[in-house]
Amino acid sequence: AQTVTQSQPEMSVQEAETVTLSCTYDTSESDYYLFWYKQPPSRQMILVIRQEAYKQQNATENRFSVNFQKAAKSFSLKISDSQLGDAAMYFCAYLIIQGAQKLVFGQGTRLTINP
Amino acid sequence: SQTIHQWPATLVQPVGSPLSLECTVEGTSNPNLYWYRQAAGRGLQLLFYSVGIGQISSEVPQNLSASRPQDRQFILSSKKLLLSDSGFYLCAWTSGPDRAKNIQYFGAGTRLSVL
Numbered sequence: 001a002q003t004v005t006q007s008q009p010e011m012s013v014q015e016a017e018t019v020t021l022s023c024t025y026d027t028s029e030s031d032y033y034l035f036w037y038k039q040p041p042s043r044q045m046i047l048v049i050r051q052e053a054y055k056q057q058n059a060t061e062n063r064f065s066v067n068f069q070k071a072a073k074s075f076s077l078k079i080s081d082s083q084l085g086d087a088a089m090y091f092c093a094y095l096i097i098q099g100a101q102k103l104v105f106g107q108g109t110r111l112t113i114n115p
Numbered sequence: 116s117q118t119i120h121q122w123p124a125t126l127v128q129p130v131g132s133p134l135s136l137e138c139t140v141e142g143t144s145n146p147n148l149y150w151y152r153q154a155a156g157r158g159l160q161l162l163f164y165s166v167g168i169g170q171i172s173s174e175v176p177q178n179l180s181a182s183r184p185q186d187r188q189f190i191l192s193s194k195k196l197l198l199s200d201s202g203f204y205l206c207a208w209t210s211g212p213d214r215a216k217n218i219q220y221f222g223a224g225t226r227l228s229v230l
Contacts, residue, residue: 004158033217043203045159045221091158095217100147100166101209102174103219105158 002027004094006106013082014114020067021077021109023092030054033095034068034075035103040088048090051075079111087113117142121206121222128229134179134193136225138206141187146210148189149219150181153203165189201229 003026013019025034036048051059051068058066063083067076079086092106120139128134140146147166151159161174163181171181178197182190189206206222 035218037221043224043226045205045207045224047218047220050216050218097217100164100172101214101217101219102149102161102164103151103159103207105160107158108156 002029002032002094002096002104004092004104004106006092006109008109009107010110010112012112012114013079015082015084017082018078018080019082019111021079021090021092021111023075023077023106025073025075025092025094027073027094029097032097034066035093035095036064036066036075036077037091037093037105038086038088039091039108045091049077082113084113084115087111117208117210117220119206119208119220119222121204121225123225124223125226126228128196128227130198130229131195134191134196134200134227136191136204136206136227138189138191138222139187140208140210143208143210144186146187146208147214148183149207150189150191151205151207151221153205153224155202159205163191196229198229201227203227 005024032053034051038046038048049061063080065078089108091108093103096102118141149164150162153159165183205224207219209219
């Protein structure tokens with residue numbers, strides 16, 4: 001079964017600095033997708049970034065980028081120039097492509113931005 | 116544009132009472148629909164998913180059931196709530212180009228407290 005592990009329950013960073021959130025996953029599949037979702041205090045789940053496993057190039061979305069290491073089954077999220085609005089729970093997720101496209105989530109990392 | 120509505124936003128119910136949570140998607144057709152539950156301080160766990168009207172798949176045995184009476188309507192129910200049913204319930208959808216990209220979008224969620 002696929003599992004997703006986020007080993008950092010909490011992280012903090014100074015405003016304008018860079019922070020990296022870790023995620024590892026376990027799968028026997030060769031084709032899959034990985035995601036980072038953000039959950040602010042409103043609890044709305046917001047898609048941050050998406051990575052296709054067959055692409056070697058790391059995905060980027062403005063200040064957000066990933067370091068995807070397929071052999072190591074690692075998928076970390078880097079947030080550059082951290083802003084107060086980045087404070088949230090961040091969830092790493094693996095998508096099972098076969099069938100109905102089910103997401104498997106990690107436990108989450110709570111990110112605090114210090115002004 | 117597509118939108119997803121979930122209601123109610125907050126619900127407090129006594130143990131043993133029935134439950135009905137509703138999710139409706141607008142602006143799309145034939146979506147995949149999902150119900151997730153988030154326990155306090157935890158990641159999301161998939162409860163049910165549906166690829167079409169009347170087609171429901173359950174991921175975990177539990178006290179809940181789901182139905183899809185219309186193409187864009189997904190309902191989560193229980194005949195008798197348990198204390199362990201408390202949590203944050205999120206509905207999600209994907210369809211069309213987003214399904215091809217394997218992207219799911221989430222509703223605002225329902226916070227359920229069973230007392």
